[in-house]
Structures are given as C-alpha cells and as structure tokens.
Amino acid sequence: QVQLVESGGGVVQPGGSLRLSCAASGFTFSDYGMHWVRQAPGKGLEWVAFIRYDGSNKYYTDSVKGRFTISRDNSKNTLFLQMNSLRAEDTAVYSCAKDRWSATTMPNDSFDSWGQGTLVTVSS
Amino acid sequence: QSALTQPASVSGSPGQSITISCTGTTSDVGSYNFVSWYQHHPGKPPQLMICEVSNRPSGVSNRFSGSKSGNTASLTISGLQAEDEADYYCSSYTSNSTMIFGGGTKVTVL
Numbered sequence: 001q002v003q004l005v006e007s008g009g010g011v012v013q014p015g016g017s018l019r020l021s022c023a024a025s026g027f028t029f030s031d032y033g034m035h036w037v038r039q040a041p042g043k044g045l046e047w048v049a050f051i052r053y054d055g056s057n058k059y060y061t062d063s064v065k066g067r068f069t070i071s072r073d074n075s076k077n078t079l080f081l082q083m084n085s086l087r088a089e090d091t092a093v094y095s096c097a098k099d100r101w102s103a104t105t106m107p108n109d110s111f112d113s114w115g116q117g118t119l120v121t122v123s124s
Numbered sequence: 125q126s127a128l129t130q131p132a133s134v135s136g137s138p139g140q141s142i143t144i145s146c147t148g149t150t151s152d153v154g155s156y157n158f159v160s161w162y163q164h165h166p167g168k169p170p171q172l173m174i175c176e177v178s179n180r181p182s183g184v185s186n187r188f189s190g191s192k193s194g195n196t197a198s199l200t201i202s203g204l205q206a207e208d209e210a211d212y213y214c215s216s217y218t219s220n221s222t223m224i225f226g227g228g229t230k231v232t233v234l
Contacts, residue, residue, distance in 0.1 A: 035223070044127065044228035045162075045170070045213050059221050062125065100175060108217035110160035112181065114169035 002026040002113040004096050009118030016086050016122070022079040022096030022115055030054070030074035033099040035111065036081045038092035038120075048094070049081065050107035059107050063089075086122045093117040128153065128214055128226035135232040141202040144229045146214030147195060152224055154195035158217035161190055161199045164228075165210045173212075174199060201231070209233045 008020040022034070036048040049070040050059045058070050069082040079096050095118075097111035129147040136142040146153065146161075153159055159177045162170040172181055174190035177197060187202045197216070201208055214226040 037225075044211075045164075045215075045225040046127075047215070047223040047225060050223070061222055095169065100172070100181070106217070106221060107223045108156065108158040110158075110172050110175035110215070111162075111170070112172050116169060 002098065004098065004113055004115035006094065006096055006115045006118040009094065009120045011121045011123060012086055013124050014087060014122055017082070017084045018086065018120060020081040020083065020094055020118060020120070022081075024077045024079065024096075024098070027098070028102075029072075029077040031102040033104040033107070033109065034070075034072060034079045035097045035099070035107065036070060036079075036094055037097055037111075037114070038090075038094045039117075040089070040092040043092075046092070047107070051079070052105050053099075053103055057105060083120070086120075088122050091120060091122045093119050125151075125218060125220065125222070125224055128216060128224055130212075130214060130226035130229045132227070133230045133232065135234055136201075136204045137234045138204055138206065140204050141200060142204060142231065144199045144201075144212055144214075144231070146197040146199070146216075146226045148197075148216055148224075149195055151220070152216040152218040153192065153197050155219060156217045157192070159190070159192060159197045160215045161188075161197075162213045162215070163208075163210045164213060170213065204233055206233050
C-alpha cells in the first residue's frame with residue numbers, strides 16, 4: 001500500500017534553514033504530482049507547495065515564495081522541501097501528500113494519501 | 125489569499141443529518157469544480173471524503189455527499205454516527221494556480 005514517511009524536522013532559529021524529505025513507496029512515484037501541506041499548532045491545514053510528476057513545474061503559496069523550494073528525486077522516490085529564512089510563523093507539522101490522479105500538471109487534484117508529518121519549530 | 129470560510133463547529137445527534145458550508149470567491153470555489161473535502165481525526169492523516177465537488181472515492185460511506193452552488197460548496201453527512209466526530213476541511217483550486225483550504229469545522233456528535 002502507499003506509504004509516505006517524512007523526516008528532517010526539528011528546532012531551528014529564526015532565519016535558519018531546514019530540508020525536509022518524504023520517502024514514498026507502494027506506488028509509481030514518478031507518475032504523480034506531490035504536495036507539501038502544513039498545520040500550525042491549534043490551526044487548520046495550509047497548502048504549501050506542489051511539484052509536477054516530472055519536476056518540471058512548481059507552485060507555492062505566497063507566504064513561502066522565495067524562501068521554500070520543493071523538489072523531487074524520482075530515481076530515489078523522494079520528495080524534498082528546502083526551507084530557508086525560516087520565521088516563527090513557519091512552525092508547523094509538515095506533511096507530504098500524493099495526488100489522486102497520475103500525471104497532473106497543476107495543483108488542482110485531491111490528495112488520496114498523506115504522511116504522518118514532521119514537526120518544524122522555529123524559535124530562538 | 126484568505127482561507128475558505130467554514131463554520132468553526134457543527135453538531136448533531138446520532139442519526140441526524142448535518143451540513144458544513146465552505147464559502148470562497150469567484151477566484152476559487154465559484155470558478156472551479158476542484159473542490160475536495162477531508163476528514164481529519166487528530167493524530168492521524170486526513171482522509172479524502174469527497175473530490176471534484178461531489179465525487180465519493182471508493183471506500184467512503186455513501187452517508188457523505190458534496191454539492192456546490194455559486195461560491196459555496198457543502199458537505200452533508202447523513203445518518204450521523206459517533207465515528208464521524210472529527211475535523212473537516214474543504215479545499216479548492218484557485219485562479220492563482222494554487223490550492224487553498226478552509227479553516228476547518230469541528231463536528232461533534234451529541
């Protein structure tokens with residue numbers, strides 16, 4: 001079955017960087033668009049970024065543009081989120097999620113699988 | 125872009141029907157049929173309940189149904205059961221080529 005396992009979270013100071021990973025298994029990773037979604041403590045879900053199945057297009061929510069970069073290594077079935085210039089408001093559990101349909105090119109699909117998430121805490 | 129607007133909480137007795145609204149704008153819900161609903165039990169990954177406004181994925185109970193009118197989408201849960209108690213989130217594609225979630229609705233079974 002589909003498995004998505006995030007790693008790389010931790011405590012970082014404001015202005016610092018972290019790189020999250022999402023190891024995928026149970027499906028043909030290179031066929032599916034992938035997303036990062038976050039949930040701040042006590043808050044709702046927030047979509048962060050999407051990457052096309054082949055990595056050729058990427059989309060971001062406004063609050064992370066220019067600071068976060070989504071990427072993927074289809075040879076290693078792994079999704080990444082490079083987070084720079086971190087702010088206190090980036091504190092959240094970050095989860096990766098898989099598109100329901102294959103070969104999507106825009107972030108307009110629903111998510112049929114999610115990981116458990118990894119906690120990122122930005123604090124001095 | 126602000127989150128889609130959902131009521132903070134909705135409650136109902138077992139067996140009743142409840143409806144959760146999700147209000148957006150002409151830049152998201154009103155212009156696209158890419159509206160989804162997720163059920164989220166704390167500590168577990170969210171589960172897709174409705175996609176493309178009203179489609180129910182395989183394995184989801186037919187007690188869950190979705191619809192849309194103008195800028196507002198709705199999720200109806202009929203025959204409310206104790207296990208339906210959870211947080212529910214709507215999402216929509218937007219004209220900025222992004223995705224947006226609603227603020228979430230806590231469903232309580234009385």
